[in-house]
Amino acid sequence: MPKRTSDSKVKAPLSALAARRLRQQQLAAQAEPSNSTSNDSSTAIIPGAEAVPVLYSKDILKNGPSTPSKSRSPSSIPSKETIDSAPDLDIDTPRQISNFAQMEENYVYDAQTLETTVKLRRGESFVIQGEYRISVISGNISICGAILETSASLDVVAPSTQALPVIECAPKSKKRKVDKAASKNGGFDAIFSLQSTQSGLNDIGRICPRFDRIWKPPLTSTSVKSRASDSFTPILTATQPTPVLTIPPSWQPAITALSSTKQSPKSVFIVGGKSVGKSTFSRYLLNTLITNSQQSAVAYLDLDPGQPSFTPPCMLSLHKITSPIVAPSFITFGSTEVVRQHHVGYVSPREDPKYYLRCAADLMRAYKGLLEEDERLTLIVNTCGWIKGMGRELLQELVAVCEPTDVVGLGEVDGVFAEILPDGKGVKRHLLEAAGTGASVGNAAAGNQLFTPADLRMLQTIAYFHQQRPNVSGSSSDGRSTTSFDFEKHLTAVPPLAAAYKGAAKVIHGITILDTGITSDLTFTALSATIVAMKLVKKDDREHPAIRYIEDAYGENDDVTPYIPANRFDGTSGMLPADGTVTAGLAIIRGVDEANGELQVLTPLHEDEINGYLEDGYRILLCRGRDEIPVYLMWDWRDGRAGQKGRRGTGGGGGVDKTPYLDFVDGGEVTGKGAKEWKVRRNIMRRGQQRR
Incomplete structure (x- = not known):
């Protein structure tokens, strides 16, 4: 040597x-x-x-x-x-x-x-x-x-x-x-x-x-x-x-203390601004709990819809995890047991804070149900990086909902602790430094790739729709996840599922578009080429607001588009309450066949899984939020390059000209209907500023 x-x-x-x-x-x-x-x-x-x-x-x-x-x-x-x-x-x-x-x-x-x-x-x-x-x-x-x-x-x-x-x-x-x-x-x-x-x-x-x-x-x-x-x-x-x-030096003692089995079960609530290492700390703690303690499983409550750990963006979820995870978030689909999940439709809770809190409360009720099976099950709660203004108020509400035994603050959160933590409740506080100490940091000038949160959301969405789940259970005989990925074929070349939205054999029983008030004749114009959540509601749940509306508005008429206007309710909270609504997964509406009353759907969910929900007495409601659909999911850039040449008159195929919903830069300018963002000005003022 x-x-x-x-x-x-x-x-x-x-x-x-x-x-x-x-x-x-x-x-x-x-x-x-x-x-x-x-x-x-x-x-x-x-x-x-x-x-x-x-x-x-x-x-x-x-x-x-x-x-x-x-x-x-x-x-x-x-x-x-x-x-x-x-x-x-x-x-x-x-x-x-x-x-x-x-x-x-x-x-x-x-x-x-x-x-x-x-x-x-x-x-x-x-x-x-x-x-x-x-x-x-x-x-x-x-x-x-x-x-x-x-x-x-x-x-x-x-x-x-x-x-x-x-x-x-x-x-x-x-x-x-x-x-x-x-x-x-x-x-x-x-x-x-x-x-x-x-x-x-x-x-x-x-x-x-x-x-x-x-x-x-x-x-x-x-x-x-x-x-x-x-x-x-x-x-x-x-x-x-x-x-x-x-990891920073202060993390290891805190992780060791939190993984102790002296007090069980623990509920660890993680707080911090953006890019301070909340997900990294959560992953370290999760792996330590599973492999270095007497617990066989850990519950993970993900309340960050912008950068979730185990689901595509715009989702809140509760997971039961039995094995350590060393993989980035865009690869973890199928690696956990999804106990319950909710699609909130936005990458931030600021758009609909009421619904966000109701979903979090519903997931906590699901965790308490797990405690009845395993009373030692530790809970890790990962929050988003919004800690100012309304974000701090939401954190205070989440603390009341999650009832943590320990709160971990990363970075400068002294003032946050003072406002969100109740006095005299015996909550242990762990103030730690932000991540980044001792790590080599990438440099764009040096040629290293840098990925923004928007890039990672795009990567997560692309991977989600290209995952392959060969069976309903999602695991093989040896307990390993069977989720794999297929990027050989572009989504535009994948045959979609046909889902009827009218007729006696209809599969889709309701369609709604969040934060938008449109007439029913524009439903499919607003729905086509977008990401939607497939939400499940028991058909015999007469107290559910969406079921009540469908029955009151449409009755037994199966030949009418089941459009549910979102502006008729108290935001999302009143129309699709967390209690009584389950999110099965996401789908892309590739096209609409109005002649046959069918939607062309692209989804990683297997058709047997969807049919199983229908056989169990669920009705499927499609909910379109503000999920960002990457251009590369709708456009095969390998064919598109030839199309661009043909557009400039240099020969090649017509890939670009045949691509719907997309506009390309030609001569340094983007033209065409919808090429520029439509900005709406809302003059919201305090009462004292309004003219009387």
Whole structure:
């Protein structure tokens, strides 16, 4: 094993401006004799048994690989001033991503089993991009808060849309026994195997070229030698900034305390602004609870319709989770047991706060039903990032609804705690720093892709409509999710389901459009080429407002369009109450056949599943909200390129001219009806400002 040489130094990435200033100082100092030495030994900071999981970048030796360093305690982490003053830093110098040196003995591929065996020592870290199944042979490993012991396995999905998870030897614990036989096996503390998995997600670039490179390693990086057929790539170094999943130092003690079984059940309410790490903290806590405590399941209440963890956007949901999850939100469909979900129609609760709160209360009632089956079931509540104004008032209402035992605040939320938490209720408060400490941050100028929340919502919606669910149960005999994805065929080439909306055999019993007052003759104009929620209501529920309206307005007449005007009710809350309404999933209305009274529907729900709802006595109501439909779901850009050429008179097909509902930039200007947004001005004033 090669030993670490003395010219290895701890260094951190600098901005271009800081690097330029440092270079000027170096040039100015060349004419003067230097009193500093350049051969001080310094080891890389790598998370270990005592250290908080924080990675720092360092230079990579050019004369050969280095061995993993010993772990150091948090007190030995250099200060920010020490890191910023690190000399001789080149912004193009490769930085270490994995503290792992590949050799014949610690990275072995088996051609018969098609598996790769990896051996780690304590203090080593291993970062892999792609999708794979990791199975522990001996010892214990940790990944994204999950502790995997001998014989445990886990499916991991790690694209570049999010920070890449780190694989390490699990820290020692009194409750966790270490396999002594494995420790004696060449001095390695953990041995695990990697196996390629093929879910179809690597082809998502066929549908949306924006995400074509999310499975490929950074352009300027070094990786472990692997086969072209592998669905994963271990990354050793990278010049291009590469986000690595780390957590701030204050998180680990809080996660350890919250995963304790002394007080059970816990209800953990997570609060914070935008991009502070609420979802990351929730995922770490979820994985720790499942793998490092006596609980076999965790309940997860997702109240963020803008960036949900397990559903498409515009949804609130309650899940029962029995296995750790190491995957971004656009891949988690089918990985949990969906107890109940509601479509609110907007990416923010500000559009209909009353309905938002009623849906949250209904999901909490469903959680209390789960407690009757398992009274130790811990609840994690993930909220949205709206913490000012009305958002703070909503948080106060949600605290009253969820009755948390612990509230976790990320970032600057001192004032929020003071307003939303009741006094004398015994709620434990955990004030933690926001995420981002110690992680490498991507830089657009350096060529790294940056994805906005809108980009991730688009990715989540595209993946949702391209998922394949072969059976109703959604799981195979071994308990693994059978959800896969098919991006070979564009949605415009997929035969839609025909759903009758009139006649004796009609399937659709009601249509409504949120926040819009139109006449019934414009129903299908407003519905075609949009995303709708398929809501279920028991047909014998005479107290349901929608059922009452349909019977009063249409009676037994099955030949009339069942349009339910949303402006006739108290917002969404009065028309489709959370209690008594279930959301089965989302669908795209591809077209309308008015002659036969049918809607052409594209949905990942299997037709047997939909027919099962009808046989169980449910009526299906379609609800159109403000769900954003990505252009790439309605337009096959591979054919569209030829269409654009034909439009300019250079030959090619007519893909663009034949594409409905879309407008393309021609000569730098977008023209045509509906090319520009229609803005409506509403002069809403306080009473004192109104003229009398």
